[in-house]
Amino acid sequence: MKKINKILLLPIFYCSVGLAYAQTGIGTPNPLGALHVDGAKDNAATGIPTSAQLANDVIISKTTGYIGVGILNPTVQLDMRSTATENSLGLNTTTMTASAAGSGAVRYDVVNAPVGAKIEVSDGSVWNKAYIAPQKAVVVVRKITSQAIVQGSPTTIINWSEVRDMSNSFIPGTGEFTAPRDGTYTFLLTFNFNSTIINDGSRVESQFYNPVTNTVLASVYKTFGQSMTGTSDDANSTRSTQAGGSSTVTLTLTAGTKIVARLLHNLISSGSVALRVTTDSSDPANPDDGFNNLTIIEH
Known part of the structure; x- marks a missing residue:
């Protein structure tokens, strides 16, 4: 019995190791990252998706772990620089203090006077409004x-x-x-x-x-x-x-x-x-x- 148990466990062990290196596709039979989500389910079964097909995809790189939204090879931790026209990042306000949010945190502030709604960046102590110089006349x-x-x-x-x-x-x-x-x-x-x-x-x-x-x-x-x-x-x-x-x-x-x-x-x-x-x-x-x-x- 002991010999039989060892034989049965061996394939299970190898299957577990294989799963650790698998690529998971959601909406696509052809995942190109550790996790690949094809939102519109319009990718081809083989090959590289077109730019239009990639526009609705989310990919986690299998080499870096970086997240790409609309692009195949993200070069920063969150990369949204696709060829699509919807490239934007949605932010909202938060009641967290700048120190609680930490240095480098970003929020959209709609309350603070007198300048009104602006993007704000935490320096670890206070929220600072991001200043964009206007085009002078x-x-x-x-x-x-x-x-x-x-x-x-x-x-x-x-x-x-x-x-x-x-x-x-x-x-x-x-x-x-x-x-x-x-x-x-x-x-x-x-x-x-x-x-x-x-x-x-x-x-x-x-x-x-x-x-x-x-x-x-x-x-x-x-x-x-x-x-x-x-x-x-x-x-x-x-x-x-x-x-x-x-x-x-x-x-x-x-x-x-x-x-x-x-x-x-x-x-x-x-x-x-x-x-x-x-x-x-x-x-x-x-x-x-x-x-x-x-x-x-x-x-």
């Missing part, structure tokens, strides 16, 4: 179409040609900038008019104006000396003169504040003077190119 526009600036009446500069708008905060047609968030913004305006006979002691005022509240938030003046206007002190001669300059202002704005750039002048007694623009905007070497520009930078 950077606007660069220039004038390549002529515009008449009426004498004695503030005129909004419109129909800009957009070179850059990093935060989609500027409307070229209306010349309207909207502050994307509370902060400090610098506006740099350069302007130049076509040559004309200008009044003695004339000036040009650059205005940075809020069209919603009808308020000039900042203005810069540039004055011009005597022009040859044909009077006796000019030897009865006339000479056209170009008026131009630049203005820089820095403003603290709240989110949603709208700003346009305006020009106000008394260069001539009546009528209007056009801004100097190129006749060929595709030629940067054109002598009339690049005189009228607006740059806006968020700090």
Whole structure:
């Protein structure tokens, strides 16, 4: 009897050893990991699943023990970097203290003020909100179409040609900038008019104006000396003169504040003077190119 018992136990022992190295498949007859779950049961009986088939699979690597969701060979302990479009990790809030959760723990916080819902990371002592720097506003526009600036009446500069708008905060047609968030913004305006006979002691005022509240938030003046206007002190001669300059202002704005750039002048007694623009905007070497520009930078 003792001899028979030994013979019977031997196959059982070998079966147990074999099971220790087995691969388990759930929903698939072709497991490719220590544990392979095919959620949609769409894998082929042989071979490597396609990317679309792998998208609904969960695999535990038989060599590393790493978990792959949607990928065949996870390279970190939990790897979800599949080719599918549903790659995301769902988190929720917890009432655990940062010390109880431990350093490196992550949670989704929906309560804490004042910044509202954010991902938080524990450093072992406190929960710290993960900070994502916003795309700062950077606007660069220039004038390549002529515009008449009426004498004695503030005129909004419109129909800009957009070179850059990093935060989609500027409307070229209306010349309207909207502050994307509370902060400090610098506006740099350069302007130049076509040559004309200008009044003695004339000036040009650059205005940075809020069209919603009808308020000039900042203005810069540039004055011009005597022009040859044909009077006796000019030897009865006339000479056209170009008026131009630049203005820089820095403003603290709240989110949603709208700003346009305006020009106000008394260069001539009546009528209007056009801004100097190129006749060929595709030629940067054109002598009339690049005189009228607006740059806006968020700090």
